[in-house]
Amino acid sequence: MKRPPYGSRPRLSREMAQLSWLASGLAQAGSRMERTYWHGRLQTLVEQLLTAKDDESLNVVLNRLSDSEPVGHDALMDTIESAVESTTTIIDGKPHDVLLIACPLLTWSRYAIPTPTLSAKDQRVLAELLLNTVLTRHARVVVLGMLVGPDQIPREFTQLAALTQNLTQALVNGKAAPLHTQAQEETNRFLSDTRYLIAATAVPKGDALFRWQEPRATGGNSQLNDRADITQLWASTCMPILEPMLAGCRVSAVLPDAFHAACAAADRASRPYSVQACINFLSESIDLPPEKQRAVIGPFHAQRLEEYRIALGPRNEDALYHGVVWPLLGIEDEQTDMVAEIEQVLRAAGVTDIVTHEHRFPMEFCEDCGGPMYANADGELAHLEMPESAAAQPSTLH
């Protein structure tokens, strides 16, 4: 058998070559007219590949572009995500735009964080709440029957597109959407994690979906269009329904938005939230208040800076009790002043003994348990270890 020369990559199919060409064209376009031209063709091809369930072509081209042309990669990713989370349908004989939305819930708990299913009544009540707080008055909405964890969200583009289609069907025929296959997966166990309420919303073609798209009404009308106000209203009204389902958890709601935008916002918000959760956990579980804690921050590198790892332990001792991984997101890199942000989060939580390392640590994980290794105050890699008194406590809530 003839083997390909060392280091050669598989030949691009005709569709892949075209995908790459259109994405580069879109990324380099100098005018809105040219962008519209490229975008229309790129979108059509992406939709064809999604219909053909061809995740591979999309992933191969994304990988290639991320090495050779990051702007083209972002243009393609943006087009794919938009095609996956949106569709159109006919409701009551009229064309409607449909958008997959996510309502992220940041949670932390000393116990396992559940992934509860929602009764038909809960689904109706939550749909009603979304209409009353986040969505425009002429929107329709249907809610998925489970609060899913990150591992239970479809990973492949075509699986997520199928979820959008299932929820769209549910909107049209008024029946509950079936749970997707990945909903059965186990969730990894973390001290703090995100749960997602997923929904699809439809509006007459071209209409506004979210309240913040509408102009602020003058006079006595109580219409809200400020995102911060809407977040607060959504959080205060959904918590009485969602909190009992997440027994033993502290919960904080992130603004519901288009699926990918909401997930990105949740990833960002979960970083300081996890640090705060870790500090609270040590304070509550082993009676180590923030002022008696020490935080050690280390930058961890693979080819480039990937993440900061923040270990927490007792002040004036070497032990590291618990830790948080703070990944870089989006366009963040070594130039981003992430350390200042992390230190500010720690100080705001009451931790003043902070050791920040500047030299690079390798992305190492424990060979036994797979957990990340952290930097200790001396700048050596170390394993987290809770004191024995805490290990004896039950970790499952009955």
Ligand SMILES: [Zn+2]
């Ligand atoms: Zn280990």
